[in-house]
Amino acid sequence: MAEDAKTLVRDLIDHHKMPVTFRPGVAHACYSDSEVDHARAYADHLATQYNYTQTEVLDRPGIRRLIGSDRFVGGALDHGAGHIHPLNFAIGLAKAAAAAGARIHEDSEVLTFTPGPKATLKTAQGSITADHVILAGNGYIGGLEPSYPSRVMPINNFIVATEPLGDRARDILSQPVAVADSKFVVNYWRLSDDNRLLFGGGESYGYRFPDILKTVRAPMLKIYPQLADAKITHAWGGTLAITMNRMPALMRPHPNVLAGSACSGHGVALSTLTGKLLAEAIVGDASGFDLLASVPQPRFPGGATLRWPLLVLAMTWYSMRDRLGL
Ligand SMILES: Cc1cc2nc3c(=O)[nH]c(=O)nc-3n(C[C@H](O)[C@H](O)[C@H](O)COP(=O)(O)OP(=O)(O)OC[C@H]3O[C@@H](n4cnc5c(N)ncnc54)[C@H](O)[C@@H]3O)c2cc1C
Structure with a gap:
């Protein structure tokens, strides 16, 4: 899948003639x-x-x-x-999506999200209902989905x-x-x-x-x-x-809600692949999504409440080892 991710990035750059050199x-x-x-x-x-x-x-x-x-x-x-130049790649993807008919609404933070057969998502400006929802807010997602915080930091x-x-x-x-x-x-x-x-x-x-x-x-x-x-x-x-094991977190918190994020610093290639797997799952082929989602994803020690102080402690310990050359 890692090889697929790299190939996908190169293919998208070529196919959409992005101003990006791999x-x-x-x-x-x-x-x-x-x-x-x-x-x-x-x-x-x-x-x-x-x-x-x-x-x-x-x-x-x-x-x-x-x-x-x-x-x-x-x-x-x-x-x-x-x-690659990641911003030019992101802009290239956005242009390709828009050309394929996607509507991208910038500056529209989803503030609340209510799951259900028709999920409701509210922003400060309005709300929409959706048959399918993909949660891809990554490190910025906050408390929008309660199953997230214990596994994604x-x-x-x-x-x-x-x-x-x-x-x-x-x-x-x-x-x-x-x-x-x-x-x-x-x-x-x-x-x-x-x-x-x-x-x-x-x-x-x-x-x-x-x-x-x-x-x-x-x-x-x-x-x-x-x-x-x-x-x-x-x-x-x-x-x-x-995530704890630095593998991407793919989850299905509700039947029609998929989540993909936490590529742990390797998202330029892996979040591109994750996006493809999420899209395929929605149109009916969830095999790739299910495979990656089946990788065990341990919770952070301390769960949603204590993971923060424990992670800061662990990171401080490891960065101290870096400085001491251990
Ligand atoms: C300084 C830095 C260096 C990095 N270096 C590398 C590198 O060398 N190689 C590599 O592979 N990766 C690197 N990464 C990681 C890489 O940027 C991420 O893995 C990748 O961007 C993840 O993509 P994503 O689409 O999952 O999330 P993001 O790119 O974080 O996108 C999430 C999007 O969701 C939006 N969002 C969040 N919450 C909401 C909400 N409630 N409502 C509406 N929108 C919302 C955000 O505004 C954002 O646009 C680096 C990251 C940083 C910060």
Whole structure:
């Protein structure tokens, strides 16, 4: 299904002639030898169990050639993964949906939702009834559906963009790949088409954002101290949703209400696939939806009430381990 998700993204880009380029290559950068061993074992597992042979394991000189940083001892480069401009992709999907007859109402938050054979959804401006409802509000859905909060947790993540780096960009990444490191609070980065470094990292809980520039610049400079003089021109963040096992949460809380979300940071490809599975389920073929929904989805310890303080405690513990290099 993960392979289907990547193929679907590429096919949609091509079919709808979106102004989006799929750039192949996502590297996994490791800080310790044991993490490199794990990356190698994972690549072997994918090759022997799934016939997926596109992962190249990198030693210290190999990762150094790819990533202009001395921080890493090795890693892996997945030639079958890739990265895209996600906003252009989202706009491309919206245009394709509108051209197919869908009506998209922006700025219309659903405030209440009453299930039933004809479900009712109310916004501040009005209400509609619907034969089928798809709940896809992800980290922003709040308490709209009570079965959600014990399994789906909102979490904020942040990105900064430097000024265009010109020729210096080649010393940051020698190939146009994306990278994620092996930290629990993951750092991830790539170059934009105009050679800015887009660097993501940091996490916060609750809907308040920290000082994004400070939060993300610190890990960026640990990896690339040579960028201390590079101006940061943009900083932004958003709320995504995670599950305990980081698998997407597909649920059917009522017979005619389907929910799909919490792709846990992998939604560019997986939420695209989830959207297709939700649509297929509504028109009568629920096999893909049922398969993904059948993956056990543990509740967060503490359920809806205590999951928040417990998650913050757990995340703080793991981010402390990151800082101590454990
Ligand atoms: C900073 C950051 C970096 C990320 N990096 C990556 C990455 O590198 N790779 C990757 O694959 N993924 C990444 N993600 C995650 C990815 O963005 C999400 O997995 C993906 O957007 C999920 O898509 P979705 O459609 O499920 O939810 P969303 O894109 O969150 O969309 C949910 C929509 O529902 C709407 N909504 C919510 N509640 C209501 C309501 N009550 N009424 C009406 N509308 C409502 C919201 O306004 C929103 O438009 C990142 C996320 C963030 C924030």
